[in-house]
Amino acid sequence: MLKISGRPNSWRQNLTVLWFGTFMAGIGFSEVMPFLSLYVDTLGHFSHDQLSLYSGLAFAATYLITALASPIWGKLADRTGRKLMLVRASAGMAVVFFLMGIVTNVWELIGLRLLQGVFSGYISNANALIATQVPKNKSGQALGTLVTGNVSGTLLGPLLGGILASFFSYRVTFFITGCLLLSVFFLTFFFVHEDFKPVAKALMLSTRGVIKRLTNSKLVFGMFITTMIIQAANNSIAPILALYVRQIMHGNAATTFYSGVVAAIPGIATLIAAPLLGKLGDRVGTDRIIIIGFFLAIGVYTPMAFVTNVWQLIALRFLIGIANASMLPAVQAILAKNTPFEVTGRVFSWNQSFQAMGNVAGPLIGSFVSSEFDYAGVFISTAGLVVINLLLVFFNTKEMRNARR
Template sequence: MAGIGFSEVMPFLSLYVDTMGHFSHDELSLYSGLAFAATYLVTALASPLWGKLADRTGRKLMLVRAAAGMAIVFFLMGLAMNVWQLIGLRLLQGVFSGYISNANALIATQVPKEKSGQALGTLVTGNVSGTLLGPLVGGILASFFSYRVTFFITGMLLLSVFILTFFFVHEDFKPVQKQLMLSTRGVIKRLTNSKLVFGMFVTTMIIQAANNSIAPILALYVRQIMNNSPATTFFSGLVAAVPGIATLVAAPLLGKLGDRIGTDRIIIIGFVLAIVVYVPMAFVTNVWELIGLRFLIGIANASMLPAVQAILAKNTPYEVTGRVFSWNQSFQALGNVAGPMIGSVVASQFDYAGVFISTAILVLLNLILVYNNTKVMRRNHA
């Protein structure tokens, strides 16, 4: 539900921006990129603070805080009167970040390490599937109602997340005493393989940059392919959501397989598949070809971020889990900032198709990085 709430406005956010003024192609690409990136810029700065607090007060409290704050912000977005108010509220949204990272940290501390891949794969199924199915829900709601009403409905959904979290999420929490809290250097010393952990942070950043580089232009690309068809909003949601169907089935299965054959191998396969799929997206001639390729991206998504979370869980001591996962969210947020900006710049300098080529290059760089960082893991499995 949180994943749906966070993502269901994404397919029409650029179209919502377009209703707030008379913008040129370049201005629309730029403002859309800013609207997408604003939240993640603040998230990158705020996450370490929330992670440190989570290690002292518990992850459930952080989940409740994030859900309540997000519900309020989405209500206010439906009332925004110009693009700068919208961007300002997207910045405020970043202050209430941390729902997903704290959910990951909570599961990582409550589940035995040897089962963490399967458990986190199941958890990420809910998150990723919600994130990818959300645009379909948003596209349908926006088609039947309006952009503004859809923001109000999203706020109600996140209010439901707050209520469910408050009453039904339980945590066997052992607080880290304030006088025993480690410094950043102390946390790093507690890591048995800090190079691998920080390599996963960078990997997370590039994965998110790649996934989100197409976000600001996806609806505009669909509109171009469909020649300004009235059905653009609906199909934009469908195109954004289709990977969720594949991810829903594949993530827990790949998580379980990763526990058996090595999470590092699963993530490498995912990168290769993503590269193979992103390139032809630049050359589609109709929306159904794009939908088919997006389905394959769902399988690649199911093997990437869940695998990173599992590797972190297996290599992080209990008492610093909150901070490690919050750092990972900061890198994830940096990728979410960089991705839309890369996509917007490439789209304004070249065209929408060029964004998919640049995304494939990003994934290739990530494949090289992960292959080098996981050599020791592959040797151990061998």
């Protein structure tokens, strides 16, 4: 078994390394999106319907398996340590990406996308490790910083993937990403430190036992649903974003470039705002920050449906990045502050499962709404999702507000 070493006050170094790791994991999960269907098309002679089916399977496979596998890895992390899970996930992702670059048919690609989901858990275990190491009064700031890695990687990934595929090729892009993930493996192995005392298998809590250990299980499970809806809202516009840009630019030749900018700009805003908002949440209350974020998101998604030029859309997408910076880190901080140390791994892995379900549900919602109505309808329906989330969080955090009085 991997020997896990500890080092006093090492959480700041761990945070730096894990930020890079979660950033690369976010890129790995999202950068193939601009060309995945095009790559599938190179692996055989398919009809339009077959291409749509195989592309959909390849897209959804990773997130579906992630939702199923995350709780298993979370339970193992609570018994063997989070660093071991981080090393396992980063090594597995690197190998899978190298293999994706050499597939010869679509079923090999779909199989590897399934395997990518099996090797999930880097992000949830990074959050769990930091949550158990950082002082509680700094958890909002630390987790706010960490979550910018995943969010920024996920949002910037499509832009990077499109650039790499344009300059090199689809296959070379997989190889480059595999090399970057291999660097994550080495950095995690040598520079992440964890002082972990393994829990005997006989003493491991069942799922029911974990729930009983939670001081406020209603709040924790409410945060899981909140995570799923946040991800669904963020991803509901993914299938139509480039088409919407093309529509408001009236088919301009620069549509591809501006689509990349529109996709990437929320990540830049989140990168800037999340640590600041996380620190503010430690002072004034994390629940207040997340509710403000929901109001901002509602106020931004609605006018997106009525923009008349791409610069208006870019400005509104920047504001959505700020809203994300107030919502996603706040969820992580609330979980950290309401989860006992010995079950942190499983709680954060459950949260990742709900996040993966949101990643699957969001594009499906967006595709359905755009086919039944129009592109503008997707933004209106997304604002409706955020309203539901606002009401859910408002009632679930009532005890936190009462405790401050």
